[in-house]
Amino acid sequence: MSSKVPTVRQTNWVSIIPHLLIMGAIIFIWYLINPEKAFLYGAMTYLLISFSLRNLIPKDHRNGIKKNNAENFEEAILDFEKSYTFFKKYEWIDKYRFITLLSSSKMSYREMALANIGFCYSQIGNGIKSKEYYQRTLAEFPESGLAKSALKMINSMEQNAPQHGV
Template sequence: MSANVPIVRQVSWPAIIIIILVWGLFIATAVFFLQKHGYFIGVVLFILITILLQQAIPKSHNKGMKAIKQKDFKTALAYFKQSADYFTRYNWVDKYRALTLLSASKMCYREMALCNIAFCYVQTMEAEKAKALYEQILKEYPDNGIAYYALNSINTFSNKAD
């Protein structure tokens, strides 16, 4: 059983406002110090730092997404476990992701990693592990629609098999 990539990020509007303020701070600082080309340099610097942060910090998550797109679910599973561990250990990075990662994602990276681990379990025919993990996700993140609908699907299919 194979499906498309499981996570499409929803946007957090407060995070977008924070990111716009950070962007404005970059531009204002660059204009103050480099007057003539400050605006351009501020924008370029902001973009470069955004790319650097979003590639360097959630490295395991990005590798997991790449593996999942290649339908290499066992490799993706290992990367998402690393990602979940990282964002569990450094939960402040995830909590303040609008500043630390310049990310406007509504769903935190740990939550995404757990959903992707469960998705990989489904793809590798480990439905019981997926079911248990989706239940855990709903305990920690009760508004997680992905876990809710995936768990309903698993329960529906397991009831039909009985």
């Protein structure tokens, strides 16, 4: 079943190289232990580690995505704020997420959290807070295409809004 809420996922294909190296190292370790089943055990170990890292460390972010997809935007905002706070405190985990989380995402969790908060505010009708969060996203991540696009849309809506009392 597909979500009614749009989700953007950008992949940094270069980060797949360290993933392959890590998987190769795990397979090599299994080769030293059990040469006949090294590939199977190595691949299974890599998947287990990868799944665990992506589900345990960014759990607040994942909860926010689930609530966002269920259109429970107020609660999603709280989870994205927790995610932002965690990854701000441990910036190195986010910066090196292609190794620490085995994540190939182009966007950092902090950038995603801020943009998602902006999106959630737009969905509950708070355009001012939405714009503030997209501006904050752009201030921290000047190359954020998502924040740039959202701000262009908000600004065009503001410019084209009917003028009352004129």
